[in-house]
Amino acid sequence: DGGITQSPKYLFRKEGQNVTLSCEQNLNHDAMYWYRQDPGQGLRLIYYSQIVNDFQKGDIAEGYSVSREKKESFPLTVTSAQKNPTAFYLCASSAGTANYGYTFGSGTRLTVV
Amino acid sequence: AQSVSQHNHHVILSEAASLELGCNYSYGGTVNLFWYVQYPGQHLQLLLKYFSGDPLVKGIKGFEAEFIKSKFSFNLRKPSVQWSDTAEYFCAVIPDDNYGQNFVFGPGTRLSVLP
Numbered sequence A: 001d002g003g004i005t006q007s008p009k010y011l012f013r014k015e016g017q018n019v020t021l022s023c024e025q026n027l028n029h030d031a032m033y034w035y036r037q038d039p040g041q042g043l044r045l046i047y048y049s050q051i052v053n054d055f056q057k058g059d060i061a062e063g064y065s066v067s068r069e070k071k072e073s074f075p076l077t078v079t080s081a082q083k084n085p086t087a088f089y090l091c092a093s094s095a096g097t098a099n100y101g102y103t104f105g106s107g108t109r110l111t112v113v
Numbered sequence B: 001a002q003s004v005s006q007h008n009h010h011v012i013l014s015e016a017a018s019l020e021l022g023c024n025y026s027y028g029g030t031v032n033l034f035w036y037v038q039y040p041g042q043h044l045q046l047l048l049k050y051f052s053g054d055p056l057v058k059g060i061k062g063f064e065a066e067f068i069k070s071k072f073s074f075n076l077r078k079p080s081v082q083w084s085d086t087a088e089y090f091c092a093v094i095p096d097d098n099y100g101q102n103f104v105f106g107p108g109t110r111l112s113v114l115p
Helices: none
Strands: A004-007 A010-013 A019-025 A030-040 A041-050 A054-057 A064-065 A076-078 A086-093 A108-112 B003-006 B008-013 B020-021 B023-026 B031-038 B045-050 B056-058 B064-068 B073-078 B089-097 B107-112
Touching: A004 A086, A004 B031, A010 A019, A010 A086, A019 A030, A019 A086, A041 A064, A054 B045, A076 A086, B008 B020, B020 B107, B023 B031, B031 B064, B045 B056, B045 B064, B045 B073, B045 B107, B073 B089
Parallel strands: A010 A108, B008 B107
Antiparallel strands: A004 A019, A019 A076, A030 A041, A030 A086, A041 A054, A064 A076, A086 A108, B003 B023, B020 B073, B023 B073, B031 B045, B031 B089, B056 B064, B064 B073, B089 B107
16 A cells, blocks of 8 residues: 555654654655644644755754655654754655645654653 | 634534534635544544635535635534544645645644544
8 A cells, every 4th residue: 555654653762862753655756744743733844845855944944854865755853953852743745746635644753851 | 924723722522513613724815725634543634625616625524614715714514523533633725826835734623522
């Protein structure tokens, strides 16, 4: 079945450590997105990529970094510069532009202690 | 910048009650509108979407939504909810006139249906 795989589902890290969240899709979608979900705030866009080797900052990119070396993969690194990293992170993809609608992964819950 | 508001943070209903979740957006141009649902422990799924045409759109599981352009609203409705509708519901908007834009999501409404 085609879809988006995010791993791991739960992740714990010590404060000050960088951590990378995985997102892989086998839908042959061009565009991929990272969102952060916090209670009462909905989904906020961190980074997005519309083609390989290109990505753009979203609304809350500070403290995060991404890469898009392959069409299928869009890993997100939460750096030690991110002031409040504990959150639920969602990866999504779309066939063309976002107007087509998104397919979402199941998310990674990151807890920094 | 665009923004999306959802009227209620948490709605509690009994089974068979009717549901209406409010969604309003701020954007002066043409928009595409979506409702996504996130069932407990599952990923977000598309419930329905509006691009153009009939402003009353029907989605999966008996949900429908009505686009009222003059009110900048896209409210979600279901005549009779079931316990399995317990989930978080997100309204999302994307401008139709600039393909470089991305979704703006509302803060979500949590629906709890009591058996």
